[in-house]
Amino acid sequence: SREPHQVPLFQGRIDAGKLRSLLGTLIDPTTIEGWYLCGPLGMVEDATEVLADSGVAEDRVHDELFFDERIESIPTLAEGAEGLASVTITLDGRSSVVWVDPDGASILDPARTVRAEVPFACKGGMCATCKAVVTEGEVRMDKNYALTADERDAGYVLTCQSHPTTDEVAVSYDTHGGIGR
Structure with a gap:
């Protein structure tokens, strides 16, 4: 699509x-x-x-x-609030910053509050629609049923399952490097 x-x-x-x-x-x-x-x-x-x-x-x-639960409203998090990570989302050549609680929602949910067009489908780590590459910082993924070992080694993550583990993270939906579905 x-x-x-x-x-x-x-x-x-x-x-x-x-x-x-x-x-x-x-x-x-x-x-x-x-x-x-x-x-x-x-x-x-x-x-x-x-x-x-x-x-x-x-x-x-x-x-x-693809996903049978209603998507909960994600509260807007205050810029620079203690314990939050700054996450830069790049999609279609444009970057936006969101603040993400590493122990809260995945990167995808806060990203959707500022960029409704961020790609996703299943929100269960199975379809790879939300695949992006980490270009700065580090994240952890809860589940991964879609990415290959080569994709993970190249820095790809499923944003629906990813949480920041560093204070600053950047992910790009625009970089595919010839890998992927």
């Missing part, structure tokens, strides 16, 4: 607006026998709502979630 396309409708994840565009022009949703949705919670909820608004019966919509 991150590869560039000539048609904006096909760029990125499907969302409520894109689905409405498809249903309004290409597809009559009431003629489809069964709708099968698979993806992150927010995407599946949006699609389910649009389908219901379009007259699709609830029993014709089936779903599978």
Whole structure:
């Protein structure tokens, strides 16, 4: 979903607006026998709502979630507060700084408070959608079911499972070095 396309409708994840565009022009949703949705919670909820608004019966919509828990609201942490690490997130050539409690949420959750487009899917260490390379500092990962030994040796981590172990950390989603999925 991150590869560039000539048609904006096909760029990125499907969302409520894109689905409405498809249903309004290409597809009559009431003629489809069964709708099968698979993806992150927010995407599946949006699609389910649009389908219901379009007259699709609830029993014709089936779903599978990448992650079945609601994402909790992450409080904004104060810059420089004692015990917090400064984490610089680089994505699409732009850097943002978040403050992360090493014993709290993973790097991914605070990053999403300032950069909603940070990639993720399962939040369980299985899919590697949130893979990034550590360019400064060190982190520890809770779980890793997705990265190979070569990827780990090259500095890649799963940000959904990573916690800073140094006062300053930098991760980049832009550096792939020919390794990865």
